[in-house]
Amino acid sequence: MSENNAPALIGSSGDSLREAFGKELTRIAPEYPKLVVLDADVAGGTGVHHFRKAYPEKFLQFGIAEQNMVAAASGLAATGMIPVVTGFACFLERAYEQARLSVAYAGRNVKIVASHPGLDVGPDGGSAQALEDIAAFRAIPGMVVISPADPVEQALATRAILEYDGPVYMRTGRSGSVRLFNNDHVFEIGKGQIIRHGTDVTLVACGVEVARSLKAAEILAEENIEARVVNMPTIKPIDEALLQRCVIETGCMVTAEDHNIYGGLGSAVAEAVTKHHPCPIEFVGLKDSFGTSGEPDELAEHFQITAPYIAAAARRAIERKDKMQ
């Protein structure tokens, strides 16, 4: 499924990613009798209030105590349950060591689903904007890391993580998101897809940056630069085959993510690309800084992760590619 012919429906708004997650989890819950949802008093914020209302007996309230919640999830999984741990990304980071030892090292089938990642959090400010979560969880052996791009993909990924046997960290998102995919969209853990064709440069993105990369490709098209856009919802394991193919066919890349440029999607792409066919890569993301208060779009502009900056990075990448030839 490396190709996706669904048109990018930029401009039509859908649910926020957290709502898409919470609603889909509730919808498919009857198919997973061992499913339990764990919450640290933020159900209204993470979207699992839908689940709480429908299945109160399978909704476990832990209070504001993420370390206990994540470790307890390991114990629940040890008895055969499928625990989905929910919380805000920044607060789940305080249970990082529990995710490392009690979940991943012990090999438990626990799903950690984090809402409110990145600058997308908005006005709550820098303290609440997790911009290092992908890097942190990606470094844990065996941990799958996912960041879907739109509500359709978020819903598909919600089922996929329940089907997958093993530890997963998945981002959702707080703000109203752009709908990109039709209902025939396909999501498979470990697979990216080309969502716009082009041969001059490849823009690889995850989460809210996929829509911005599509906009960047439109800006570039006006300059007769044909940018390929790759949606890469699984950061770990990364789709190396697709990246290799894109390097061969376009010769340079830009990565875009609502995350620090260190350790996240950009690093994962660079690691994969340099193993096979090294090429110029430009990284769009937070330049090793924390966030601050503001609306998500204002913040994206302030921290230079919007479409014009992705387009500028593409021009730099192409220029570097041309110098090498």
Next chain:
Amino acid sequence: MPISAAVQQTAAPLVSAPDIEVQIAEAARFTRRHLIASIYRATSGHPGGALSCADILASLFGAELNVWPASVDDPMRDRFVLSKGHACPTLYAIAAWHGFCDKTESLNLRKLGSPFQGHPHVKDLPWVETSTGSLGQGFAVAMGMAMGLRLQKIGARVYTLLGDGEMQEGSVWETAMCAAHHKLDNFCAIIDYNKMQSDALNEDICGLHPLADKWRAFGWEVFDIDGHDIPLILSTFHRAASVHGKPSVIIANTLKGRGVPYMEGSPAWHGSVKLSREQAETALNALGCTAEEIKEFLDV
């Protein structure tokens, strides 16, 4: 290589209460000998806090847990989680006594390629129930097991052993609050209260007093007992099992290094120490080993 009679002693069938107590005392004695030998052979390990909990683990495995080597995958089994994972030589020894693992192989502690790691790992040894080694986590994992069993209407109980220094981890109190809130009466924590931690006395590092009151205030049923009195440990397990509507904690007052006089009451033997041949021999001698048994434990 000949397998030593001392190392390969086996647990006899249990019949009446006094017999059980005798058998548990014998298991505890074997456990102490075995852990001294494994720590000596590893050239590192934590003997003080391993010795202090030997009677507790011997009592649990000898009479309380409904788990046997053939039932380690049984969903109905009771669970035991060693939250103070650094005391794993005690767990390995009592497990060997009851046939969960080989008595000689389990002396191969902390070695490359051995499943008997310096802290227990469930993927190496399924009967350890979960991986521990970061204080506080095993307690929370065990509570999650108690929740999972109750959700599935399985009547098994979950036991976990914590160290006293472990209670300085803030997450312990998250779990304490949560278990009481959820009224997990299938959950029993035991505290190996030897009053010492890595560097010094608890009270000199970060005091725990008043410990029983803290747990009562968190909504737990508290039993404050001598952690070396086997009949009392057994009867307390029974009392804890009959508590309804809240979890139980057994504060087991113990002596660090119990059974090896030169280690007793000294925090110097908490940390990962290298035992000399002479120290190991002295310890085993104090634990009643003959010269021949000492040689077998240390050289087999």
